[in-house]
Amino acid sequence: MLHIPVSILDLAPVIVDGTPADSFRNTLDLAQHAEKWGYRRYWLAEHHNMPGIASSATALIISHVAAGTEKIRVGSGGIMLPNHAPLVIAEQFGTLESLYPGRIDLGLGRAPGSDQRTAHALRRGTGSDGHDFPEQLSELRDYFQPTPDSRPGVRAVPGEGLNIPIWLLGSSGFSAQLAASLGLPFAFASHFAPDYLLPALDLYRSGFRPSDALEKPYAMVGLNIIAADTDEEAQKLATSHEQQFLNLIRGRTGKLNPPVDNMDELWTPQEKAIVRGQLSYTIAGSKETVAKRLPAILEETQADEIIVTAQVYDHRARLRSYEILAEVFQGR
Template sequence: MGQVRRSNRMLGIPVSILDLAPIVRGATAADSFRNTLDLARHAEQWGYNRYWLAEHHNMPGIASSATSVVIGYVAAGTEKIRVGSGGVMLPNHAPLVIAEQFGTLESLYPGRIDLGLGRAPGSDQLTARALRRSLGNDGDDFPELLEELRAYLKPPSGVHGAKVRAVPGEGLDIPIWLLGSSGFSARLAGQLGLPFAFASHFAPDYLLPALDIYRSSFRPSEALDKPYAMVGIHVVAADTDEEARRLATSHEFQFLNIIRGRSGQLSPPVDSLDGVWSEYEKSIVRQQLSYSVVGSKQTVRDRLRQIVSETGADELIAAGQIYDHAARLRSYELLAEVARGE
């Protein structure tokens, strides 16, 4: 890259990127991966703290289903930025496999890999069946799966050591994050003394209660001596408020399709969704996307200051579902300028 990373701070906290690797209408997954790497390289230059990718299955508009593979691709194409999962859905996988995958990533790119874990399936019931996941599983076994995974990553102990070992993975210092959109993972993260990330970019209603649960239940650990909470937001920034609102219609239409039980690739923006959605649907979409920050640099700055003040976030992680790649780059460039106080 040949460029020095600059500090990326807003009100004293770092800002990161959550890339959903969108497949836009008229393009392919290969195009999505090229855009992901291009964005990651720019993010490194602009001073973002970390670059995460998320596990979703059976979604024609998201290319990051093989999350650890894409993480390796991004880490190989960058130099310093932390790269990780936001997140891997642990109940979809054997803990040993995740330990080996992320042990491999950490061995290849030491000191740069994050392992963010969720307990949702990241899919529908039919896809869960295809993943060989029990349809009766409601995520209640997540603490046991997490304990097994963490055991594989610990240094060997005892005279003979464990009979099943994660190689590579064993003894590696891979930061584990718990992700969630409710109080379950918030409480577990607090009890275990792990960092916690909340998905307020699509589940805003429980954000503040979950952060309260996390902080009140926190117990110091080897990982952390005090709580560390990252808040997920959706950001669409442009040179004017009007242009940002237009770009944001792609994400709004995508979310409208989700509540209608449909899926598809990310659509081009339109001037307005009036006539496409009902007033009821509009209210649902706007409520669920209430932590979407849409506007010019000044508008984004004002709203982010408000969010940081409301939540006491230690870090922000921003998704940005924007159809045009150049506009997406510009959005993250503006956000980086806001984060640096420019």
């Protein structure tokens, strides 16, 4: 048994020949199973202009999942704050917390979650490139818990006075240092940006200042874990995720492709090295393989919690993957 919580990051994949409506049905089905299997949280991520990811209206999908479950925490992994007015996010998540009290998490990132043209379309102007993220975050937090310096006459209703846990998400040292200075929990996106994981965790833990929100550091680490009944099956299922990253480095976006027998027919050796490097915090294997590899990652990172994504083409296989992982954590 592994004695830390495990959570799910769902990118709401849209598969080839599938639709966003199919994705939303699958998302709710997975969340309901995850609740039964003992997962701590179910987070959804904001991405835009990506045909293979259906969670662009993130708060709406969070509400869809929370309405169809009973106790699992549901939240954002994350909301890209530079895309939004802080007041809008305060009102949206104040609404969610009012509807589903004690179950909502607000994970925040400072990346656009899209290309520059889409970022411009979202913001209707030059907008923010993330450099003013600390100021945006401060404004957002003031709407939840006003201070004497808050904007007079502007209140978040619903939102004001609600205790909604705020997490900072990142893939570099910036958010790690900011989370540390504010005493907030921190989640690192090692599932796609592994290179700076350990230095960022060190920055976070060494610079952490206790706050009303958190007494000591709490770090969540993102992993790709694709499990199946055999190593061979899991490794084949993982080729859908590898194809997705291959398309990204080629500057393409698209729906999630079915698995293939041989990725070497699709990528060059250089592309293979790049994709495998980006996905170095990935485990694809049987229950025994996952159980063998996970403790080393947990020892290396000293994670307080892990959050797992599994970009699997077949929904039944994705369910089975998360069921196997739950069995690993429960020692079954």
